Amino acid sequence: QKEVEQNSGPLSVPEGAIASLNCTYSDRGSQSFFWYRQYSGKSPELIMFIYSNGDKEDGRFTAQLNKASQYVSLLIRDSQPSDSATYLCAVATTSGTYKYIFGTGTRLKVLA
Amino acid sequence: ETGVTQTPRHLVMGMTNKKSLKCEQHLGHNAMYWYKQSAKKPLELMFVYSLEERVENNSVPSRFSPECPNSSHLFLHLHTLQPEDSALYLCASSRAGQSSYNEQFFGPGTRLTVL
Numbered sequence: 001q002k003e004v005e006q007n008s009g010p011l012s013v014p015e016g017a018i019a020s021l022n023c024t025y026s027d028r029g030s031q032s033f034f035w036y037r038q039y040s041g042k043s044p045e046l047i048m049f050i051y052s053n054g055d056k057e058d059g060r061f062t063a064q065l066n067k068a069s070q071y072v073s074l075l076i077r078d079s080q081p082s083d084s085a086t087y088l089c090a091v092a093t094t095s096g097t098y099k100y101i102f103g104t105g106t107r108l109k110v111l112a
Numbered sequence: 113e114t115g116v117t118q119t120p121r122h123l124v125m126g127m128t129n130k131k132s133l134k135c136e137q138h139l140g141h142n143a144m145y146w147y148k149q150s151a152k153k154p155l156e157l158m159f160v161y162s163l164e165e166r167v168e169n170n171s172v173p174s175r176f177s178p179e180c181p182n183s184s185h186l187f188l189h190l191h192t193l194q195p196e197d198s199a200l201y202l203c204a205s206s207r208a209g210q211s212s213y214n215e216q217f218f219g220p221g222t223r224l225t226v227l
Binding site: 004032034042043044045046049088090092100101102103104105 | 114145152153154155157160202214215216217218219220221
């Protein structure tokens, strides 16, 4: 089982719709969860982080965390073509060895 | 512009060459990281330096040798690489410490091709 799993996509949504990106992780000791966006040919940039169960909203982005289910998601409301990118989930834990694990990413395509 | 710079941006080298990648951060962070990104594979954490001490070395082959002379600079020295080492090498920085709430800021990467 991969430590951090994401569906590779592509996930295609029409412009204006809600895009839902999902991530599951295997280490129950994980403490912090990050969503990065990576445009083709560019480096990852942080969009959001979350470490408490529930929802965290920032503009059009909402991160949702459910530690019992070991699940974290990212919702993008009013999706725009400029949101088309690969979204990387990262999970961090410092219980024992420091670990910061990335998923393979989900490619999102927002269709105009 | 994230405040993390990397040079060179592109590098082509033969298997017998020795080269170095450089990373510099201007964010006042004191932890720095090297990652390898290959096609269709997740970002692989290679090395972590926290407060200038190496705290993580994920079984990286010895042909990759990191150096962190101070909290703002990080190097990756390369020698006798293999073609499968061709990838995008990303540097990142963050605040140090055992807190895992530390988001990382990435540089633009060095695209390495080994012939």
